[in-house]
Each structure stands twice: as C-alpha cells, then as structure tokens.
Amino acid sequence: MSRDDIQKLLGGYATGTLTPEERQTLFAAALEDQELFDALAREEPLREVLSDPAARAQLLSVLDGIPAPWYRRWWRPVPITALATALLLVAGVAIWQSSRAPLPRRMAKLEFPPLPSAGDTQSAPILPPPPEMKRTAPPLMPSSLPAAVPAAPPPPPTESKAALAMDKPLAIGGTISGGLAPPRQQMQQNGRFAPSAGNSLLEQTNVPLHGVVTDASGAGIRSASVVVKSGATGQVSTASTDERGEFSASAVPGSTYQVSASAPGFRSATLTGAAPALGTPEPVSLKLDVGASAETVMVSAQAGPVATSAVAIETGGLRNAAAPKTKKAPAPALQYQLLRRMPGGNLEEVAADGTVPAGATMILRITPSADGDLRIVEGTRTIASHAVRRGKVLDTTLPKFKRPGRVELQVYFPSDPQTPVAIAFNIQ
Amino acid sequence: MQREEVLAQLRERIVRFAASHYAGDAAEDLAQEVLLLLHEKYPHLARVEDLLPLSLQIARFKLMSLRRKAVRHGEYSQVSITDIPLPDPEASPADRLERKQMLERLMRAIPQLGERCRDLMRLKLQGKSFPEIQKIMGVAAINTVYTWDHRCRKNLMDLMGGDWEPKPR
Numbered sequence: 001m002s003r004d005d006i007q008k009l010l011g012g013y014a015t016g017t018l019t020p021e022e023r024q025t026l027f028a029a030a031l032e033d034q035e036l037f038d039a040l041a042r043e044e045p046l047r048e049v050l051s052d053p054a055a056r057a058q059l060l061s062v063l064d065g066i067p068a069p070w071y072r073r074w075w076r077p078v079p080i081t082a083l084a085t086a087l088l089l090v091a092g093v094a095i096w097q098s099s100r101a102p103l104p105r106r107m108a109k110l111e112f113p114p115l116p117s118a119g120d121t122q123s124a125p126i127l128p129p130p131p132e133m134k135r136t137a138p139p140l141m142p143s144s145l146p147a148a149v150p151a152a153p154p155p156p157p158t159e160s161k162a163a164l165a166m167d168k169p170l171a172i173g174g175t176i177s178g179g180l181a182p183p184r185q186q187m188q189q190n191g192r193f194a195p196s197a198g199n200s201l202l203e204q205t206n207v208p209l210h211g212v213v214t215d216a217s218g219a220g221i222r223s224a225s226v227v228v229k230s231g232a233t234g235q236v237s238t239a240s241t242d243e244r245g246e247f248s249a250s251a252v253p254g255s256t257y258q259v260s261a262s263a264p265g266f267r268s269a270t271l272t273g274a275a276p277a278l279g280t281p282e283p284v285s286l287k288l289d290v291g292a293s294a295e296t297v298m299v300s301a302q303a304g305p306v307a308t309s310a311v312a313i314e315t316g317g318l319r320n321a322a323a324p325k326t327k328k329a330p331a332p333a334l335q336y337q338l339l340r341r342m343p344g345g346n347l348e349e350v351a352a353d354g355t356v357p358a359g360a361t362m363i364l365r366i367t368p369s370a371d372g373d374l375r376i377v378e379g380t381r382t383i384a385s386h387a388v389r390r391g392k393v394l395d396t397t398l399p400k401f402k403r404p405g406r407v408e409l410q411v412y413f414p415s416d417p418q419t420p421v422a423i424a425f426n427i428q
Numbered sequence: 429m430q431r432e433e434v435l436a437q438l439r440e441r442i443v444r445f446a447a448s449h450y451a452g453d454a455a456e457d458l459a460q461e462v463l464l465l466l467h468e469k470y471p472h473l474a475r476v477e478d479l480l481p482l483s484l485q486i487a488r489f490k491l492m493s494l495r496r497k498a499v500r501h502g503e504y505s506q507v508s509i510t511d512i513p514l515p516d517p518e519a520s521p522a523d524r525l526e527r528k529q530m531l532e533r534l535m536r537a538i539p540q541l542g543e544r545c546r547d548l549m550r551l552k553l554q555g556k557s558f559p560e561i562q563k564i565m566g567v568a569a570i571n572t573v574y575t576w577d578h579r580c581r582k583n584l585m586d587l588m589g590g591d592w593e594p595k596p597r
Contacts, residue, residue: 008574011581013481015552019559020477027480030441031434037441038448040480044488045530046592055531056553062535063550 001025003033010039014046206237206250207275211284213245213261215380220245221288224263231256231272251275261286264420265377265410290379290408334374336411337365338423339395355426362398364423367391370413377410401427431474438483439463449491458494462486496522530592537587545580552577 009026012018018026030036049055213224226247228237232255239247241261251257254277262268266288275281338354339347341361350356368374368388376384376396388394401407404427412420439459446455462483466473473479538549551561562573585591 005571005574008578011577012552012558015555017552017555017557019557022558023477024475027477028429031437031476031480034441034444038445041445041484041487042591044484045526048488049527049530049534050553052527055527058531059534059538060550060553062538063546063553066539066546 003029003036007036007039010036010043013040014043014050016047016051206235207253207280209237209249209251209257209259209275209281209284211247211249211259211286213241213247213263213286213288215266216287216289218287221263221266224261224266224288226286227260229258229260231258231274251281253277253279257281259284259286261288263288264412264414265380266290290410334369334411334421335367336421336423338425339363339365350425353424353426355428356401358402358404358427359400361400362425364396364398364409364411366394366396366411368394370416372413372415375412375414377412378407383409404428429476431479434474434476434479435463435466438466438479442483442487446487446491450494454494458487458490461490492523526593529594533588533594534584537584540587541580541583544576545583548573548577548580549584 006026006029009018009022012022013026026036026040030040050059209228211226213221213226215221220241220243222241222243222245224241224245224247226239226241226249228239228249228251229235230237230252233252235252237249237251239249241247249259253275256272256274258270258272260268260270267290269286269288271284271286273281273284338350339362340350340356341363342348347363350362356362364376366374366388368390371389372387374386374388374394375382376398383399384396386394386396398409406424406426409423410420411423439462442459442462443455446458449455450458465486466479466483470479470482473482538546541549547565548561551564556564558570558573558577561567562570565573567573
C-alpha cells in the first residue's frame with residue numbers, strides 16, 4: 001500500500017475495526033513515518049472515548065435517531081405501495097367484471113338506402129321489401145340469439161340494404177314531413193334477423209323523440225299539444241311545444257308510435273312511425289293546417305325502400321283509408337248562428353259555406369255553453385274576443401270582408417283550445 | 429523486526445511527537461518514561477502492532493498529566509514512572525469529564541455528517557471491519573471504502589474544530 005492508502009487506515013484505528021493485516025501495515029508504517037505516528041497519536045483521544053461501550057451506544061442512538069432523507073422515506077414505501085395498489089386494482093377489476101352484465105356483442109350491421117323522393121310515394125308499395133342484412137361480424141352467436149342466424153339463408157354476396165327514410169326528410173302531401181326508423185317487426189319478418197321479443201339486445205328504455213309542429217308557413221306553433229302513443233305498449237307520452245314549436249317526448253324503441261299534434265285554430269295531425277330498435281328516432285315534423293278541430297290529418301309512414309303514406313282529410317269527421325279510426329271530435333262548447341244584415345235592417349241567416357256579397361255586414365250570434373273568454377280567429381289573426389256567460393247570447397259584428405274568397409273562422413275558448421268551432425262562408 | 433529495534437524507533441517517534449508539544453528536555457523525559465514502562469511492565473510484548481499502540485496510550489497519559497499539573501500549579505512536575513499504572517479510563521474524574529465533553533461534541537457533530545458518512549460511522553461503531561463494510565455497502569473495491577472513510581473522518585474532525593480534543597488554553 002502506498003503512504004496515502006495507509007493513511008486512510010487511520011479511521012479504523014480509533015474504532016478498533018482494523019483487521020490484523022491492516023493494523024500491522026498501519027503500525028509498521030507509523031514506526032517509520034513520523035507524520036503518520038503523530039496522526040495516530042492524535043487519534044488516541046477518540047479511541048479512548050470509543051473504547052467505552054456506553055459511549056458507542058450513545059453515538060449509535062444518535063445515528064439511529066436521525067431521520068432518513070426525504071427521498072429515502074419516499075422511496076422505501078414505494079414497492080409496498082405499488083404492490084398494494086396493484087392488488088387493489090386486480091381485486092377491483094375482478095369484482096367489476098363479475099358484477100357487470102355481459103356487453104351486447106355486435107353481430108350484424110344493417111344499412112338502409114336513402115329515402116326516395118316525395119314524388120315516388122304515391123306509387124310506392126305499402127310495405128317495403130324486407131331489409132337485407134350484411135354480416136360484418138364473425139359467425140359467433142350469443143346464447144341469447146339461438147339459431148336465428150344459422151337457420152337463415154346466407155346473405156347475398158353483394159351489399160344489400162334495407163330502406164328507411166333516415167337521411168332525407170319524408171314529405172307527405174306537403175303537410176307532414178319526418179324521418180322514421182325501421183319497424184322492429186319488419187326486421188323480424190325478414191327472417192335474417194329475428195330476435196325474440198325479450199331479446200336483451202333490443203330491449204332498451206324509452207328513447208327521446210324530438211320534433212317540431214309548424215303551421216302552413218313553416219312557423220312554429222307555440223303551446224301545441226303533442227301526444228305520442230306507443231303501438232307496442234300503448235304507453236302515452238305527452239308534450240307541448242315551446243315558442244319555436246319544438247317538442248320532446250319519448251318513444252319505445254323498436255316499436256311503432258303515433259304522434260298527434262293539435263293546436264287551437266288548426267287541424268290536428270297524426271303521424272305514425274316506428275322508432276328504431278337501436279338508437280334514437282329521427283326528429284319528426286308535423287305541419288298543421290288552419291281548420292276546425294274536427295278536421296284531422298292522418299298520415300302513416302312506413303319504413304322501407306319506398307315509404308308509403310295514406311292521407312285522408314275530411315271535414316266534420318274522420319275517415320282513414322288504412323289507419324285505425326280516430327275518435328270523434330268532442331261536442332262544441334257553443335252554438336252559433338251567422339247572420340247577415342240586409343238592407344233595411346233585417347237579419348238573415350247565412351248557411352254553412354254560404355255566400356255573401358263583399359262588404360256585407362255580418363253578425364255572429366253565439367250561445368256559449370260555458371263561461372269564459374271567447375275568441376274569434378281568422379287564420380292566425382284574432383278578430384274579436386269577448387267575455388261570455390253560459391247561455392247568454394252574444395251578438396258580435398264581424399269586420400267587413402271585401403275580398404272575394406273563402407273565409408274560415410275559428411271560435412273557441414282559450415282555456416279549452418281543443419274544441420274550437422269552425423265557421424266558413426264565401427265572399428263573392 | 430526485533431523488540432529492541434521497535435523500541436528504538438518508538439523512542440524516536442515519541443520524542444519528536446512530545447517535542448511538538450513541550451520543550452526538548454521534557455520530550456526526552458517523556459519518551460524515556462514510556463520506554464521504561466514498556467521495558468518493566470510489558471517485557472513480553474515484541475510485535476510492533478502491540479508495542480506501538482501501547483506506547484501511544486502511555487504517552488498520552490503522561491502528556492495529560494503534565495498538562496494538568498502545569499495548569500494546576502503553573503509549574504512543571506515530573507510524574508514518577510513508578511507510580512504510573514496502565515491508563516485506566518475510569519481512574520480520574522478529570523479524564524471522565526474530558527471524555528464526556530468529547531462525547532457530547534461527537535454527538536453534536538455526527539448528525540451533521542452526510543448520509544454515507546453516517547452509515548459508515550454506524551457500521552464502524554457496530555464493530556464492522558472495512559472488508560465487512562465493503563460487502564454491506566456493496567462497494568466493488570475496498571479502496572473505495574478506505575477513501576470514503578478517510579473523507580468522513582476528515583469531515584468529522586473539521587466539524588469538531590480540526591482536532592478530536594479541544595485546543596489547550
């Protein structure tokens with residue numbers, strides 16, 4: 001060892017931890033080297049102190065009482081913490097996996113062609129050809145769909161699509177437009193995809209059905225009453241439109257629904273459609289024409305390559321070509337008599353849809369069957385409003401109609417807008 | 429190396445060491461007393477690793493006695509070598525006090541050492557040798573342990589004022 005290396009052994013002299021070889025080397029060198037000997041002599045006081053076991057114990061207690069540096073305190077628990085965290089994660093994932101329901105497996109993808117244009121609806125068949133299903137998933141069937149796919153004939157090699165009016169708005173007779181999802185029954189009739197009624201793949205909670213109710217000009221009708229009735233469950237969901245004519249109701253997925261909208265001074269309209277089994281139905285649009293409450297527009301829309309519609313409009317009652325019958329309008333809340341003041345002051349009754357000369361003085365004699373405020377509206381314009389009492393006859397002079405044509409008036413109680421009375425006559 | 433050769437070299441080292449603290453005559457007398465004691469009390473020791481530490485202990489004891497007397501009486505009084513026993517740490521209250529004070533200084537200085545130095549000091553106080561410390565600390569070369577200990581010893585000495593004992597006033 002060099003002199004410098006031997007000098008490094010000094011630290012072991014006081015503590016008495018030198019090996020015999022180190023002691024021999026150090027002392028032999030110190031015997032030759034005065035500087036090393038002096039250094040050893042200066043170590044003697046420390047050696048004396050450390051030769052006392054009690055003193056050593058005190059110094060060790062001091063060393064043990066010094067807190068570990070922050071990085072050691074942080075580092076040491078890391079393996080334990082990481083192990084505990086990993087165990088907790090594994091346990092949590094295991095519990096979560098065992099408790100959750102199996103996720104639905106996507107077995108097939110249905111694609112629908114775009115809706116044909118409105119001009120094709122007249123010649124379209126009532127029912128669309130069955131939608132074809134394009135298989136995009138591996139031929140593995142979940143247990144909830146037994147033998148449905150294996151029993152079905154193989155799908156055509158080329159891409160085939162079922163039609164549904166989803167992309168393009170459905171316009172029917174210029175009065176109602178909307179988009180419908182494919183009925184669940186149609187998919188079942190197809191035979192390619194026939195889930196049972198209780199199939200969990202298609203069972204969902206109600207889905208939102210949004211729409212808008214507009215008048216002939218396309219403006220939204222405020223406070224229109226909207227009723228959505230499920231064809232499968234009979235569940236009824238009601239809503240009223242906001243200031244923009246929009247409403248939000250609910251429909252049962254995978255079943256047909258019937259949307260009815262009514263507003264005072266307008267003919268009520270009904271739309272029949274179907275909510276898709278998966279996803280939300282397209283927004284529907286109902287356009288209400290001015291007319292009496294007894295006038296109802298019935299529209300049934302079917303999903304398919306060519307949507308079909310049957311429209312029946314009748315005044316004073318309901319008639320429907322294919323759709324179920326609707327209930328009769330309630331009895332009017334008033335009786336009226338339209339009078340014309342003749343030259344000389346006499347009054348002459350004007351028959352329904354009668355003709356009066358332009359500028360004639362017209363008097364509307366009303367016998368209300370209830371108390372309240374009575375409102376007389378022409379189109380969207382209120383031309384008179386009176387507080388009436390039940391059984392008390394009210395004679396109100398109508399403004400003069402000088403423009404030839406048909407005049408349609410609506411008389412109703414704002415508190416009961418469902419039962420307006422329509423009065424029509426012609427100006428010559 | 430023969431015992432006589434060791435004792436001769438020891439005398440030279442002790443005289444030079446004592447001369448750095450006291451006058452030449454006192455240093456010569458101190459060395460002579462140490463050698464006499466080794467000669468009379470420890471004739472059976474012949475190895476340098478036995479004689480040298482023993483001579484250091486005797487020389488320190490003699491130096492401390494001289495210092496105390498000089499401080500107490502203001503004069504130099506030679507201690508009779510026949511009265512000098514082997515150093516007994518518990519013999520003198522003054523020695524106990526000095527050791528206690530030194531221990532307190534150590535206890536204040538050690539916490540100021542770096543972490544590695546404290547680990548080294550802990551292992552040494554536990555009686556571990558340098559090769560054992562090398563294994564415990566996972567050091568490849570023992571020279572590394574020597575170097576670490578040398579630096580730590582110097583740091584500790586600096587923290588205690590440059591020497592283990594306080595400078596005599």
